[in-house]
Amino acid sequence: MDELNVTPGLLTVWRAVPRGVEQGTPQGVEGAAGWVVDGRAASYVQEAHIAGALAGGRGAERDPAWLATAFELPREARAEGGDTGGGGNGVLEAALLAWIDRHESLRSRLVPEKTSRGGLRRDTLPVGGIALRRTAEGNFTCGKSLASRIEEVFDAETDPLDWPSFVFATVEHTDGHTLYLGFDHSNVDGYSILLIAHEIHELYAAISSGTRAALTEVGSYLDFADIEREYAALVHTEHAAVVRWREFLGSGGGGLPEFPARGRGERGDRGGERGGPGGPGREQIGGCERLLDADAAHAFQRACRPHGGNFLTGVLTCLALAAREEEQGEGEQGEGELREGELEWESGEFRALTPFHTRGDARWAHSVGWYVGLAPLRFAVRRGDSFADILTAASTALDGAGEMAAIPFPRVSELLGRRLEPRFVVSYMDMRRTPGARRWGEWKAAALRSRRVHPDEVYLWVNRSYDGVHLSFRHPATEPARHAVSRLVAGTGRLMRRIAAEGVPGTAVHVQNVLPRDLVPARQQEPAPC
Structure with missing residues (x-):
């Protein structure tokens, strides 16, 4: 974030909540209405990522692992409906909710619980099952201070052990509006981040004009994860790919x-599996x-x-x-x-x-x-x-x-x-090949990643x-x-x-x-x- 040229302005943070949760109820509350137990398994990378977070314990201070995007919105974009209420029906809010409805993985949470297909239970909200709660954070006159605050929000509210593990922010400034969306890695990969600006622009334009967005239908990552899990369970220690991995490790001294x-000056000691030029932490x-x-x-x-x-x-x-x-x-x-x-x-x-x-x-x-x-x-x-x-x-x-x-x-x-x-x-x-790639310059689109230790x-x-x-x-x-x-x-x-x-x-x-x-x-x- 500190390498991004952030235009100062009025910051508003948007947080997803299950629809029907009253104002002030803690986000991600376990008993919230609408969650349905979902038999589709977590992907292996999701489970490994969450297991790593669990290893430090809930509430522990851990390194953030988010990916994010920032891009300009149409100048007329407004967060209609008030600063903190969840009931506004503005075009921007509608576009964000339509985008969440389009991607089922954002409406699903993984709860630590032993199942027949791994160590996580999946719960999912239906289409239309999410509302957005907005909070005005105030007007920032310094771009660096604003960037620091957005990074703090992303660090704090993209925890893989909580839902939602994503958060949005908008900045209203003299040139228009900038949207910032941050996600824990369990939700997205780098290519997913590149898709977002185009999709939200298309949805915003369609809702503004009362037409259908020019977006192709997409499959659910939850279905993919389930298929992948079933396929990977059939892989055994003598599978050709596993043998190649074993040979690769062996050819490199086991690591x-x-x-x-x-x-x-660093040519001598190469260290062990965790050794190297940096030292611990x-x-x-x-x-x-x-x-x-x-x-x-x-x-x-x-x-x-x-x-x-x-x-x-x-x-x-x-x-x-x-x-x-x-x-x-x-x-x-x-x-x-x-x-x-x-x-x-x-x-x-x-x-x-x-x-x-x-x-x-x-x-x-x-x-x-x-x-x-x-x-x-x-x-x-x-x-x-x-x-x-x-x-x-x-x-x-x-x-x-x-x-x-x-x-x-x-x-x-x-x-x-x-x-x-x-x-x-x-x-x-x-x-x-990414949809909208020719317009990234016009939208001032950027892909961001969290700090790493x-x-x-x-x-x-x-x-x-x-x-x-x-x-x-x-x-x-x-x-x-x-x-x-x-x-x-x-x-x-x-x-x-x-x-x-x-x-x-x-x-x-x-x-x-x-x-x-x-x-x-x-x-x-x-x-x-x-």
């Missing part, structure tokens, strides 16, 4: 990958860098395709080469140079985890939920390899990765009898939009980590610009993707991890 480039920091403009992004993709690669495998190749150079101490080299260092790269391969969406069926395409699985990624980056060699290796490594991601990561951990915690994750998303996680998000390619990142707040990550990002950008300008040699390779129909990512020009 998951960590960030490959440690920075000078280290606050994470991050940033975002533009790697390519739109024209260069097209040129980069065209350069990779004749050699069996695509945009994602090209990005991974550049990351691997930049990491090798940083590990070898070659960070001072000139623009786009690929000369070898005097030292052998410590591991000789690039290792990371990469997320894939699991929106395999058309009904999940625009559904709000946590449709993400993790896959292991490992390919050689040997001395003397050309870009095309590594591009081929990266493409081969991704072959079948979607099948592995279709098995929920917590289920893999369960089958392997290991507590596995991702530490180095590389995500790619082509956001151009972790001793050694490094996350990289490569996002392609109509404006080009950006790399967002976070890492432990230490100078060695900052140095290593910033150099890796800069080196990756240099290599991508070189390939866009000069092209690459290479050998073609065919990448296949086979998954169960209900869970397979839709075939696209590029893989679309999230």
Whole structure:
């Protein structure tokens, strides 16, 4: 939030309550009318997320884990009906309620209770079963103070152990209105966040004009979670994907990958599963860098395709080469140079985890939920390899990765009898296909994430939009980590610009993707991890 240019103004917070709950009744009250016991199971990622929160105990201070979006609303948007009452029927309120009705997962809660299908019981409210209660927080004249207050609200009211674990805010200012929506991760994934601005704008326009919103029908994440749970329960310890996970762990000394480039002075001790550059409880920091403009992004993709690669495998190749150079101490080299260092790269391969969406069926395409699985990624980056060699290796490594991601990561951990915690994750998303993407600039749309405290996680998000390619990142707040990550990002950008300008040699390779129909990512020009 503190990196967002927040326009000051009048802040109003909107909280969901079960319809019929009188003003002043505690939100999420267990006995509220309307909740119906729902036999559909929690997804594995939801259960693991909530179990992690429960481990600290109810009422415990825990790190927030929210995702959020902010965007401008039509200038005429008003929160009609009073400052604190729940009975207003303004267009904005109607649009927000219609959006909640559209996505059943927001009308459902998970209660810790042992069932035949996990450790959580699901209760659900029907369509129309939610009202919104508004509270005017006052007028803010300082954007930074306002951003801080919105972040405080998100931190406090997106608790995965309470319902609702989401909260909305509007800011009325001289330029119009801005809407902020924050959700605990159990409700949404990154792609869900990108869908929100378009849907609420469409609903607002339709309600204003008395027409039907131009939105496709969506499936319920609750149905997906139930199907996934049934499928994952059939996976056993000798399933091919589980065997590949076991081999992946074994090839890395028994642990998951960590960030490959440690920075000078950090080359000695790599620590254990929780070791790393940050130390216990280290606050994470991050940033975002533009790697390519739109024209260069097209040129980069065209350069990779004749050699069996695509945009994602090209990005991974550049990351691997930049990491090798940083590990070898070659960070001072000139623009786009690929000369070898005097030292052998410590591991000789690039290792990371990469997320894939699991929106395999058309009904999940625009559904709000946590449709993400993790896959292991490992390919050689040997001395003397050309870009095309590594591009081929990266493409081969991704072959079948979607099948592995279709098995929920917590289920893999369960089958392997290991507590596995991702530490180095590389995500790619082509956001151009997202409904409304061409209007994000007009709406001043932004995607946000909560702060993170972790001793050694490094996350990289490569996002392609109509404006080009950006790399967002976070890492432990230490100078060695900052140095290593910033150099890796800069080196990756240099290599991508070189390939866009000069092209690459290479050998073609065919990448296949086979998954169960209900869970397979839709075939696209590029893989679309999230």
